[in-house]
Amino acid sequence: MTSKITTTSLFQMKKEGKKITALTAYDYPFARMVDASGIEMILVGDSLGMVVQGKENTLPVTMDEMLYHTAMVTRACETAMVVGDMPFMSYQSSLDQAVDNAGRFLKEAGAGAVKLEGGADVCDVIKAVASAGIPVQAHIGLTPQSVHQMGGFKVQRDEDRLMADAMEVQSAGAFSVVLEGIPSPIAEKITKALTIPTIGIGAGAHCDGQILVLHDMLGINDRHLPKFVKKFADVHAVAAKGLEDYLNAVRKGEFPTSEFEYK
Numbered sequence: 394m395t396s397k398i399t400t401t402s403l404f405q406m407k408k409e410g411k412k413i414t415a416l417t418a419y420d421y422p423f424a425r426m427v428d429a430s431g432i433e434m435i436l437v438g439d440s441l442g443m444v445v446q447g448k449e450n451t452l453p454v455t456m457d458e459m460l461y462h463t464a465m466v467t468r469a470c471e472t473a474m475v476v477g478d479m480p481f482m483s484y485q486s487s488l489d490q491a492v493d494n495a496g497r498f499l500k501e502a503g504a505g506a507v508k509l510e511g512g513a514d515v516c517d518v519i520k521a522v523a524s525a526g527i528p529v530q531a532h533i534g535l536t537p538q539s540v541h542q543m544g545g546f547k548v549q550r551d552e553d554r555l556m557a558d559a560m561e562v563q564s565a566g567a568f569s570v571v572l573e574g575i576p577s578p579i580a581e582k583i584t585k586a587l588t589i590p591t592i593g594i595g596a597g598a599h600c601d602g603q604i605l606v607l608h609d610m611l612g613i614n615d616r617h618l619p620k621f622v623k624k625f626a627d628v629h630a631v632a633a634k635g636l637e638d639y640l641n642a643v644r645k646g647e648f649p650t651s652e653f654e655y656k
């Protein structure tokens with residue numbers, strides 16, 4: 394029997410130099426496939442605003458939408474740790490608001506942890522949430538909820554700031570940190586400096602683990618993909634072919650044949 398991945402198993406993997414695998418998922422059927430693959434961590438990302446809802450950025454995503462998707466994912470997972478991504482303005486107003494909303498991910502949606510964006514600026518939030526017994530993953534570098542402040546989805550290169558953010562979120566009690574959109578050499582230095590596991594996206598090969606958006610790496614999106622995405626499958630092409638075949642079969646009267654009929 395394989396048991397649920399915990400923060401302790403992830404620490405152990407970093408110690409042993411074993412790579413941590415992570416992907417996003419937003420619903421039951423995909424989460425079933427990802428969990429069955431043996432992956433350690435599934436993030437129910439607020440990227441669902443862009444990937445599933447077709448919006449321009451992640452800012453409009455609400456707590457209720459995140460809880461709805463997170464519950465679908467946790468229902469499907471036997472071994473993977475499920476991390477709920479705290480949406481924009483669900484943890485910025487006050488520490489009470491942050492703790493209440495983080496708690497909802499565990500209490501109402503069955504998540505094992507939450508993630509929130511920011512470095513030194515959100516350390517008081519990380520402390521408050523972790524003190525409530527909720528494992529918190531930090532997220533520094535390219536933080537999509539600050540898209541307007543960053544002037545777009547831009548690679549972050551301020552090494553001193555990135556290193557300080559990483560050290561401070563670790564001290565505040567984060568069990569792991571996502572490094573997004575930063576040069577590989579900086580991610581390598583941070584990974585070596587920290588005792589908590591780093592999970593990279595667009596941060597090179599030297600992180601303790603990697604995460605990608607599921608719909609990007611499976612080729613479900615036909616939108617522009619960031620440079621760091623490798624397409625490991627072309628599901629869009631497979632689905633388009635199936636749809637074309639169905640339309641042709643129905644139009645020609647070739648479907649349904651007698652084997653698909655009730656007699």
Ligand SMILES: Nc1nc(=O)c2c([nH]1)NC[C@@H]1CN(c3ccc(C(=O)N[C@@H](CCC(=O)O)C(=O)O)cc3)CN21
Pocket residue numbers: 440443444451535537546547548574606609614618619620621
């Ligand atoms: N489908 C999807 N995949 C993601 O990886 C993702 C999302 N959505 N939504 C939330 C954020 C936004 N992300 C993004 C989006 C665009 C770029 C991008 O186009 N970057 C430029 C680099 C710009 C620079 O050099 O500063 C690129 O060309 O890769 C990067 C990360 C990552 N996240």
Ligand SMILES: CC(C)C(=O)C(=O)O
Pocket residue numbers: 417436437438439440441478532571573594604605606
């Ligand atoms: C890209 C990952 C780290 C994320 O925050 C998301 O999918 O929302």
Ligand SMILES: [Mg+2]
Pocket residue numbers: 438439440451478537
């Ligand atoms: Mg996110």
